Amino acid sequence: MIQFVDLDQQYQSIKTEVLSEIQKVIESKEFIQGRFVETFCKNFSEMQGVKYSVGCSNGTSAITVALRALDIGLGDEVITVNNSFFATPEAICEVGATPVFVDCEENTYQINTAQIESKITSKTKAIIPVHLYGNPCNIEEICKIAKKYNLKIIEDSAQAHLATQNGKGIGSFGDISTFSFYPGKNLGAYGDAGMICCNDEKLYTRIKMLVDHGRTKKYEHEILAGNFRMDAIQAAVLNVKLKYLPKWTEARIKNAELYDKLFTSSGLKFLQKYPSSKCVYHIYLIEVSNRDQVMKHLKEHKISCGVHYPIPLHRQPALNFLKLTDDQYPVSSSKCERILSLPMYPELTQSEIQYIVSKVLEVAHP
Numbered sequence: 089m090i091q092f093v094d095l096d097q098q099y100q101s102i103k104t105e106v107l108s109e110i111q112k113v114i115e116s117k118e119f120i121q122g123r124f125v126e127t128f129c130k131n132f133s134e135m136q137g138v139k140y141s142v143g144c145s146n147g148t149s150a151i152t153v154a155l156r157a158l159d160i161g162l163g164d165e166v167i168t169v170n171n172s173f174f175a176t177p178e179a180i181c182e183v184g185a186t187p188v189f190v191d192c193e194e195n196t197y198q199i200n201t202a203q204i205e206s207k208i209t210s211k212t213k214a215i216i217p218v219h220l221y222g223n224p225c226n227i228e229e230i231c232k233i234a235k236k237y238n239l240k241i242i243e244d245s246a247q248a249h250l251a252t253q254n255g256k257g258i259g260s261f262g263d264i265s266t267f268s269f270y271p272g273k274n275l276g277a278y279g280d281a282g283m284i285c286c287n288d289e290k291l292y293t294r295i296k297m298l299v300d301h302g303r304t305k306k307y308e309h310e311i312l313a314g315n316f317r318m319d320a321i322q323a324a325v326l327n328v329k330l331k332y333l334p335k336w337t338e339a340r341i342k343n344a345e346l347y348d349k350l351f352t353s354s355g356l357k358f359l360q361k362y363p364s365s366k367c368v369y370h371i372y373l374i375e376v377s378n379r380d381q382v383m384k385h386l387k388e389h390k391i392s393c394g395v396h397y398p399i400p401l402h403r404q405p406a407l408n409f410l411k412l413t414d415d416q417y418p419v420s421s422s423k424c425e426r427i428l429s430l431p432m433y434p435e436l437t438q439s440e441i442q443y444i445v446s447k448v449l450e451v452a453h454p
């Protein structure tokens with residue numbers, strides 16, 4: 089059986105270290121905030137190339153808090169891409185703002201930068217570009233647009249740990265960036281966790297207050313906020329895993345290179361990146377016209393696969409009130425029937441990849 093993501097192999101390789109760190113948290117009783125969270129945030133900032141990081145409860149609350157930190161709420165519009173996980177527009181709606189979707193590009197599947205300007209209105213306050221699949225979107229160009237129209241940028245980097253563009257860390261381009269440590273992400277906790285990063289000290293102070301009851305002192309609350317703190321046990325687990333993340337990321341890239349090589353002569357489309365981008369392949373994706381048949385064939389040969397995502401955001405029932413139609417989003421509307429995600433994780437072997445590709449090519453049509 090080749091799994092889509094194999095968390096057990098990774099756990100076996102770090103088991104002793106992880107269990108010992110969890111034990112340290114329990115024995116120290118520093119369950120909330122404290123040194124385990126602080127250490128992980130500091131180490132994460134260094135590795136990701138950002139100045140400040142605030143641990144939080146998950147990747148969704150990270151986006152909500154980021155929006156609140158930038159004072160985005162009722163009556164505001166936020167531009168994002170409709171090829172993403174539901175959490176992105178969900179957070180926008182949570183603060184009372186309205187998501188405005190831009191279609192995705194044909195080859196990178198990321199936000200179509202050329203269409204952003206046509207969506208800007210007097211109500212637009214921010215852009216949330218998503219680096220979906222760990223594949224950096226055209227963030228440098230988006231920064232120029234944001235500057236021209238005085239808009240804020242929140243980079244949804246939930247799938248893009250250690251990705252870069254022109255050598256600069258993803259998550260360091262926007263005003264704020266958010267990460268998820270959902271167990272299946274490139275850096276995954278053993279539960280829920282997330283991160284909010286920025287380079288501005290004032291914003292950092294505000295974000296810290298927003299995740300922890302608007303506190304300035306233990307029982308003094310300056311702003312209405314909430315509890316979106318990172319769990320110390322998760323921080324301890326993540327801090328162990330962080331050390332291995334560069335190595336795991338390189339293994340993903342090496343696996344993607346072999347997939348690319350094997351698919352190049354096949355006539356099938358596969359995930360493309362900008363030449364200036366380092367893609368960290370949270371997902372490895374191909375396109376086929378007979379997806380059901382390919383998925384059935386892979387299943388028969390004990391290979392797991394997935395679709396990211398089968399329903400573009402403009403079609404989500406919960407967002408019906410936006411009254412959006414397929415003809416406004418032709419690329420994502422057609423791609424969602426064709427895209428197929430193949431197994432991708434650091435421990436996947438080169439011979440497993442050869443086997444997966446051979447099974448795909450037995451039945452797939454471009």
Ligand SMILES: *Cc1c(COP(=O)(O)O)cnc(C)c1O
Nearest residue numbers: 146147148173175246268269270
């Ligand atoms: C996973 C994910 C999120 C949400 O993260 P959670 O930790 O699951 O809340 C947000 N955006 C994208 C693009 C994601 O992939």
